[in-house]
Amino acid sequence: MIVMKFGGTSVQDAPAIARAAEIVRSRLAQRPLVVVSALARITDQLTAMAQQAAAGKLAAVLELAAELRRRHNDAAAQLLRPEPCEQLRLALQTDAEALELLLRGIAAVRELTPRSTDGVLCFGELLSSRLVCAAFSARGLNASLVDARQCMVTDANHTQALPLFEETRERLVSQVRPLLDGGRVAVMGGFIAATRNGVPTTIGRGGSDFSAAIAGAALGASRIEIWTDVQGMMTTDPALCPEARTIRVIGFDEAAEMANFGAKVLHPATLLPAMQNNIPVHVLDSTQPKACGTRVSASAPPSHTMFKAIAAKKGISIVDIRAGRMLRSDGFLHSVFGVFRQHQCPVDLVATSEVSVSLTVESRRATPELLADLQQVAQASYEHGKAIVCMIGEKIRGKPGIAAKVFTAVARGGINVRMISQGASEINISFVIEESQVPDAVRRLHARFFGRASRPRRRGVPAAVIRQPEWAAPAAEL
Numbered sequence: 001m002i003v004m005k006f007g008g009t010s011v012q013d014a015p016a017i018a019r020a021a022e023i024v025r026s027r028l029a030q031r032p033l034v035v036v037s038a039l040a041r042i043t044d045q046l047t048a049m050a051q052q053a054a055a056g057k058l059a060a061v062l063e064l065a066a067e068l069r070r071r072h073n074d075a076a077a078q079l080l081r082p083e084p085c086e087q088l089r090l091a092l093q094t095d096a097e098a099l100e101l102l103l104r105g106i107a108a109v110r111e112l113t114p115r116s117t118d119g120v121l122c123f124g125e126l127l128s129s130r131l132v133c134a135a136f137s138a139r140g141l142n143a144s145l146v147d148a149r150q151c152m153v154t155d156a157n158h159t160q161a162l163p164l165f166e167e168t169r170e171r172l173v174s175q176v177r178p179l180l181d182g183g184r185v186a187v188m189g190g191f192i193a194a195t196r197n198g199v200p201t202t203i204g205r206g207g208s209d210f211s212a213a214i215a216g217a218a219l220g221a222s223r224i225e226i227w228t229d230v231q232g233m234m235t236t237d238p239a240l241c242p243e244a245r246t247i248r249v250i251g252f253d254e255a256a257e258m259a260n261f262g263a264k265v266l267h268p269a270t271l272l273p274a275m276q277n278n279i280p281v282h283v284l285d286s287t288q289p290k291a292c293g294t295r296v297s298a299s300a301p302p303s304h305t306m307f308k309a310i311a312a313k314k315g316i317s318i319v320d321i322r323a324g325r326m327l328r329s330d331g332f333l334h335s336v337f338g339v340f341r342q343h344q345c346p347v348d349l350v351a352t353s354e355v356s357v358s359l360t361v362e363s364r365r366a367t368p369e370l371l372a373d374l375q376q377v378a379q380a381s382y383e384h385g386k387a388i389v390c391m392i393g394e395k396i397r398g399k400p401g402i403a404a405k406v407f408t409a410v411a412r413g414g415i416n417v418r419m420i421s422q423g424a425s426e427i428n429i430s431f432v433i434e435e436s437q438v439p440d441a442v443r444r445l446h447a448r449f450f451g452r453a454s455r456p457r458r459r460g461v462p463a464a465v466i467r468q469p470e471w472a473a474p475a476a477e478l
Helices: 014-025 042-054 058-079 082-109 114-138 165-175 177-181 208-219 252-260 271-276 329-342 368-374 402-411 435-450
Strands: 002-006 032-036 143-146 185-189 192-194 200-202 223-228 249-251 281-285 294-297 307-322 350-352 356-362 379-393 419-422 428-434
Touching: 002 014, 002 208, 014 032, 014 058, 014 114, 032 114, 032 208, 042 058, 042 082, 042 114, 058 082, 058 114, 082 114, 114 143, 114 185, 114 192, 114 200, 165 177, 165 208, 185 208, 208 223, 208 271, 249 252, 252 271, 252 294, 252 307, 252 379, 307 368, 307 435, 329 356, 329 368, 350 419, 368 379, 379 435, 402 428, 402 435, 428 435
Parallel strands: 002 032, 002 223, 032 185, 143 185, 223 281, 249 294
Antiparallel strands: 192 200, 281 294, 307 356, 307 379, 350 356, 379 428, 419 428
């Protein structure tokens, strides 16, 4: 069997859902489990509704709720005949009324807790999975709806719940596998789950990818397909550098590094269940289903370029910490990282000396409370408005002069590098610059390492006269 996950833009409206149905039809022989996100922008809308309800703006909330219901009903009217459309409309109405009741409760107490946030956000996937399942059935796909809250079991860490893998596996095997073995297409919402006691939870924004990977690992999938609106993973963000190219094949470690350092195609947690079970992940474009996309697997062919990709993560703050003379150096880092652990604040990059350390965190986590606690240990200060640029490749530590090439390209643009991390990883060089300089830095680096000089040449033919099809661009050789 395989798992096919369709993101929000791949089910954003009736034409997109109809395309998804035809893509699934082409995979019927492989017994697909289909995991769907909420329709595009619905999760943002639900977040705004919950926040406005907590602020007591009930009239505005109910207007947004009516708009949400209309959008799903309009898509249903385009996808279904009158009788099944009316049946779906009634089911959607029941969900919408439950959502409105929850929002009224939030407005009444003027408080938005993580638990109630999850309760609201769950409705995006509940509505989309109902709609997609009905549309698939109308097109003869023999679809069955699966409530993810009955299968995906997590802890009670609301908005960032952690899956309980063994219990989840047992439920997926008992509830989903019989459907697939019976020739049915199971349709399940991603991102949402529940505790052992049935309280709705979510596994973090972008978590539908993670849901798909968990299901794939639990059910022994031969492949996990992530259907989105781009032609696979790219050598860099095309919004920063229009010359970005599709990567045809990439290793798990490199793809995970890209996800952790800003690439938005995959959720950072997606690859862990796939890596542990050696399940290849394919990133594909639902608007161009015949395109090759990107294959992420345990082994990838050697690259024809020095690097595989360039990732950039904005919204970063540097935390500078300097110990006093009286603090023993052997206890300094232990004390510092104890504060970050206490605040559950992940650290990306670290640069240290005997009595000082600079490190990076997401700016939203650089709170006054964190700084105050750090100042109990040592002198501490923030620098905001930074970004991490990550150069990802293979066996970087063994390539002489590679750092010089990277920083020469950056320096020619007058870009100051604030922090550098190299050597801790075989597959990346990371450095920190001003957030405003990211586009220039990425374009310069991409031109240096993915430009014409990196194109493979045919023997005896000048590079200038070779015209390659899109699929054969340098990234296709990565």
